[in-house]
Amino acid sequence: MPLVLSIVTWVLIVMVPASGLGVTDPSDPAKRLYDRVMVEFQHKDYEAALAGFRLFLELHRGNRLASSAQYWIGECEFRLGRYRDAAASFEKVIGRYPKSQKVPSATVKKALAYDKLGLATESRILLERVIVQFPGSPEADLARKALKQ
Secondary structure (H helix, E strand, C coil): CHHHHHHHHHHHHHHCCCCCCCCCCCCCHHHHHHHHHHHHHHCCCHHHHHHHHHHHHHHHCCCCCHHHHHHHHHHHHHHCCCHHHHHHHHHHHHHHCCCCCCHHHHHHHHHHHHHHCCCHHHHHHHHHHHHHHCCCCHHHHHHHHHHHC
8 A cells, every 4th residue: 555655646746736845946847856855855754765766867867966866865775774775876876976066975875884784894995085085075074083983
C-alpha cells in the first residue's frame, strides 16, 4: 500500500501546479519538483526524498540542479544508514559534476560514510584532500574537525 501511495504522491507532485507553496519559480517544472522534494527531506522523510531526487534525475538529468539532486540522494542514503550507497552517490557528484559547488560537501560526506564503514584510511585521505583543494571553505573546517576526532 505505501508504494501505491508514493506513486500517487509523485504523480501529483509532477502534475499539480505549485501555486501557494512558496516555490521560487512556478514556471520552471524542474525547480518546482526539486523544491517539493526538498520539503520531504526537511520533514525527514528520507525514503520519499530519495525517490523524489531519483525521479528528478530521471526527468531532468541535464538541469543545473542535477548535481544538487545527486548530492541529496547521497545525504538521504547516509541518514538512512546506507553508507556504502551514500559513498557511491557522493562519488557520482564528484565524478559527474567536477565543477559543482557540491563537490567539497560530497567529498566530506563520502569521507564520513567511509568512516562509518570502518575505512579509516580512505576517510582520512578524503578529508585531507578537502583541506588541500578547498582550504578556506566551511568543508575544510569540517574536515579538520573530523581529523581531530
